[in-house]
Amino acid sequence: GAEYILAKDRKDWIYKCLKLNEKKDIEVEETLLGTDLVGIPYEPPFDFFKKHERPGKTWTVLSADYVTADSGTGLVHQSPGFGEDDYQTCVKNGIISKDGTDMNLPVDEAGRFTDEVPPYKGMHVKEADKDIKDDLKK
Template sequence: MTGASLVGLRYTPLFDYFVDKFSDTDKAFTVVADNYVTDDSGTGVVHRTPVFGEEDYRVCIKNKMIQKGKYLTVAVDDNGRFTEVSHF
């Protein structure tokens, strides 16, 4: 199986804490590809964190996972604790 064969597949996130925040898009939990991810260095798989990474932000905008200029969910506070998860 190649990474390219996974592109477009939807997945259920391991932690569902913020799923409701992305209910307005069907692209949020979808496998995408970009040329900054390669298979000759590391695993060839990366997660997306558009609020903390320029490339991640660009890829999410390009794939309509988020909208430019809209509020982005920040899942952790300054201490690295989940912001909206009470049992952590």
């Protein structure tokens, strides 16, 4: 079956979202601290940016002070072109340079996705939210 890494404080919310029964569907294999995950590689949710992969840098777990167990899964995907916290975390960890010249930004000046993300090409980033969430659930 599927394996998930999630914040213990968020398990009830996640089980509900995934329609899982804790007693029937879940087996907790290990309990870790968030810091235990730092440096571990992961499979990106989409393969749009595989050509930009930098082994040992991209798609590895990082630590950031702003990630909390107050919402979501307790893990946050970094998108340095879409948020200051993400940008600073990626610069700090050597994912991108401070001047951002090596940063991938698949959105045009109008806020629409470019060819780099074919399923959402031409859609405004906010308009694509629902489709992206649906695709992530698959």
